[in-house]
Amino acid sequence: MPPDSQDVAERLKFAVAIAQEAGDITLKYFRRDDLKVDRKSDASPVTIADREAEQYLRERIAKRYPGDAIFGEEFGHQSGSTVYTWTLDPIDGTKSFIHGIPLYSNLVAVLQNDNPLIGVINVPALGESVYAAKGTGCWYIARGTAEPRPAHVSKIARLADSLFVTSEVQNFEKLRKQDTLDVFIKLQQAARLTRTWGDAYGYLMVATGRAELMIDPEMSLWDSAPLQTVIEEAGGCFCDWQGNPTIHSGESIATNRLITEEVLAFTRGR
DSSP: OOOHHHHHHHHHHHHHHHHHHHHHHHHHTTEEEEOOOEOOOTTOOEEEEHHHHHHHHHHHHHHOOOSSSSETTTTHHHHHHHSEEEEEEEEEEEEHHHTOOOOOOOEEEETTTTTEEEEEEETTTTTTTEEEEESOOOOEEEETTSSSSSSSOOOOOOOGGEEESOOOHHHHHHHOOOSHHHHHHHHHSSSSSEOOOOOOOHHHHHHHSOOOEEESSOOOHHTTTTHHHHHHHOOOOOOOOSOOOOOOSSEEEOSSSSTTTHHHHHHOOO
């Protein structure tokens, strides 16, 4: 059964609001000299800002939509009774956050029967947000602007003229599965410019036409859940390394659609 359009619009508005509110929480800790960094079981960093922001998001969702499931990076899965699941990454780019780099984001998504329905990427330190619901277009708003404007991918048609961004080169190397580092090297050689303006901010750049390619060889669901809706509603392509449009593969490619086949020529079979 398709979702009710009014219900989707209300959920999107709520998702945008709570993502921005969670971002305000993280800003209280951003660039603080006394920020304590802990390590999770997988050795990845986590801070009080990550935990406090996710707790806030969970409380807001549970109060507004008590029957919905919630799945977040810091506090795991909470089952629900509806077809909706909220996915939360309170700080995507914790390493950037710790080092005072303003490219981290707050990610909120809504899935319907595990399929992406709503996605929000909020970048609080830069005052930028991009968001979308399936079938309603993608929207971008920046600090100092009164109203959101439609977000569109670029019209650049060749990888040789494109900006290629990724989260971390080490992610390609550490997987060591069928020469993923070789994929990065070849894409870097083929693209006009390569930068590591990554994590979700790289996907925001693709959605707003400032980059043509963002790629990650390793993704969690809370990372990827908002991205397919945002990228596709902006006119782009979001897929795995084989070209399948999915958020569940543990890897991702986002393009302006025009260069997708060029990129897949490097990633297919890897």
